[in-house]
Amino acid sequence: MKLGSTLMPLGVVALLMVACGGGDAQKAAPAEPAKPAETTQAAKPATTGEITYPPDFITADKITPPLTDAIDQTMVDNAMKIFNAKCKACHGLTEEKVVGPGWKGVIKERKPEWIMNMMLHTQWMLENDPEAQKLVEETGAQMTDQELTEKQAREMLELIRSL
Numbered sequence: 001m002k003l004g005s006t007l008m009p010l011g012v013v014a015l016l017m018v019a020c021g022g023g024d025a026q027k028a029a030p031a032e033p034a035k036p037a038e039t040t041q042a043a044k045p046a047t048t049g050e051i052t053y054p055p056d057f058i059t060a061d062k063i064t065p066p067l068t069d070a071i072d073q074t075m076v077d078n079a080m081k082i083f084n085a086k087c088k089a090c091h092g093l094t095e096e097k098v099v100g101p102g103w104k105g106v107i108k109e110r111k112p113e114w115i116m117n118m119m120l121h122t123q124w125m126l127e128n129d130p131e132a133q134k135l136v137e138e139t140g141a142q143m144t145d146q147e148l149t150e151k152q153a154r155e156m157l158e159l160i161r162s163l
């Protein structure tokens, strides 16, 4: 049978048509217009000073529930239980240093999202954040990750805010 050899050229023609079609589609794509400088600036990831935090870190708009002027006493009560169980060995509720810094006044020096990231991503902060590294120098100690949930870290923030 010689059927194969007569069908072959048809296949080649079909392939050529597909190839040409692709070429046309590419040519039709419009060129991207140049963006003004401000638009590119706004697209930059969130940074504090010179460092860029990973995308899962807390930013001001991610603090839940959001901060208000009032102190939520239920959150503070929950935080006190965590404090007694996990933090008291190294932290105090006054300005005085224990192993780590005393918590009173910390809210005036630092952003609330920084405080939460210090609790939730301790290891990363000690390795990458210059402010956290300054604290290591000052205290001569390193905080270990306390494995708090985001809710617990938010409660601890409320306690620190209340001091």
Ligand code: HEC
Residues within 6 Å of the ligand: 082, 083, 086, 087, 088, 089, 090, 091, 099, 100, 101, 106, 110, 115, 118, 119, 126, 132, 135, 136, 137, 139, 140, 141, 142, 143, 144, 146, 148, 156
């Ligand atoms: C083993 C001791 C230790 C324990 C336990 C500990 N920390 Fe710390 N913490 C430190 C040290 C030391 C620092 C200062 C940073 C450093 O040197 O690692 C620090 C820093 C902090 C800071 C930043 C303070 C500032 O002045 O900016 C916060 C907030 C904090 N700890 C929260 C907690 C919470 C919440 C707990 C309990 C769930 C806890 N820590 C448990 C040792 C500890």
